[in-house]
Amino acid sequence: MLPKAARLRSRADFSATTRGRRAARGALVVHLKVTGEGRPARAGFVVSKAVGGAVVRNRVKRRLRHLVAERIGAWEPGTDIVVRALPLAAGRDHTGLGADLDGALASARQPRKHGRERPK
RNA sequence: CGAGCAGGCCAGGCGGCCGCGGCGCCGCUUCGGCGGCGUCGAGGAACGUCCGGGCUCCACAGGGCAGGGUGGUUGUUAACGGCAACCCGGGGUGACCCGCGGGAAAGUGCCACAGAGAACAGACCGCCGCGGCUCGCGAGAGCGCGCGGUAAGGGUGAAACGGUGGUGUAAGAGACCACCAGCGUCCCGGGUGACCGGGACGGCUCGGUAAACCCCACCCGGAGCAAGGUCAAGAGGGACCUUCGGGUCCUGCGCGGAUGUUCGAGGGCGGCCCGCCCGAGUCCGCGGGUAGACCGCACGAGCCCAUCGGCGACGGUGGGCCCAGAUGGAUGGCCGUCACCCGGGGCAACGCGGUGACGCGCUCCGGGGACAGAACCCGGCGUAUCGGCCUGCUCGUCCA
């Protein structure tokens, strides 16, 4: 799992990260912000009451923490992410959540294109 | 063997890889932490928050009136609205189960519709007597008739002012009698008690509803671990120093308005009134600051075993054990395997039964494993829960 130092633990950290880039995939929404500071990367999780009861919420959180822990070493220092779980995440298994997380991260890392591509 | 009743228990096991939090020891450290080893790490409901207590702070001067809760008895307990045993009423063939189970002759209210009449009741039909009229020779019969008697019968209703049989009567009626049911008073016996059993007498019968108001008995200070405490930080103001960035010390939000200081604001004594006490601030608006750490906080009405008392809830004694403490919130993630349950396929092999189809064990495949996450602690209650196990008991059927 993630040690304490690698987790976002205050309201201020969460707000700062949430104002960064955002991407959604499947049951997850990921906020990403590269601060450029020299400390290790950190992650935070938001699982609201809409996802389920305490048992379901804890299970989702624990799975996400493990998934992030497997990936966090590869990120550049100073990166903060916030992973928010949608109600769909309650029925998602480990593999499914991993796919959602990777997809959302890849999408968030891509530089945002200005304007939308209009369909022909 | 089949139905069923009651009580209790479990909450998958093992292994691999990768992790998280607390505590202890050791080592390193730039004093922020890091590493290693050891050890501990969710529940029977941790849940809902329906009760009761511990603990902490506030208050303690009482009186009256309101308010809330409980409601068979006796126990049990720190306490309870819990639990145990028993009593009463109801249900079941039975084991057993269910009951907010005080008072309706203290008072008030309500009882729709139907029905003649619904609470110190009521003559619609019927029944009976007298009178009237009609018919008939007459005995008598009849009536959309009048006056009176009558609560036995009909019908309505949840409920119609005791039941059955007789005496009696014009017809009837507890008007009277016998038995039965119920009520009240007294006596005897049993029980700590609720109450039970028996007897005598009485008037003969007095509806339901208090989960309607109410009456009676008993109980009840207010808040809540964001309780409460220690420390740090802080905006503004003042003084001093200054290299004009700031630093040190003291005090500790600033501004405006209302009201008040023995002619007393405001607060406290759970609410109101009286009374008493403390007493110089209190309230409103605008603007600003803080949002940290530690203690409380894990030895407790604690758990396990034995034994004694008690029908039991429970209590006494002795021995052993230390058993979660997070704070964007740890106690896990992934995989394998073995047992368990469900569904489907197969007899190719083995075992049992059957002539056999096949069934069971077996084997192959697929699926399932619930309800649910500590947040100051404890005792209960209530609710959710895939399934499995144990003990005692009841009824039915068959065999000996």
Place this chain on the structure above:
RNA sequence: CGGGACGUGGCGCAGCUUGGUAGCGCACCCGCUUUGGGAGCGGGGGGUCGCAGGUUCAAAUCCUGUCGUCCCGA
């Protein structure tokens, strides 16, 4: 942690205080009106009163438990 409100046809609400008939608006169906539609007029259908138990002759209403939703204070 403490306190409060609500649940009634498809939707939004009354009725609960003082227990006996569940009502209103929109929507739906049928008819009239119109060339047709809308509007209007007339008629009609539709409700386990969140769930379970209890009190009562009788419960949407009273009591207890339970489920869900929402709000307020610290």
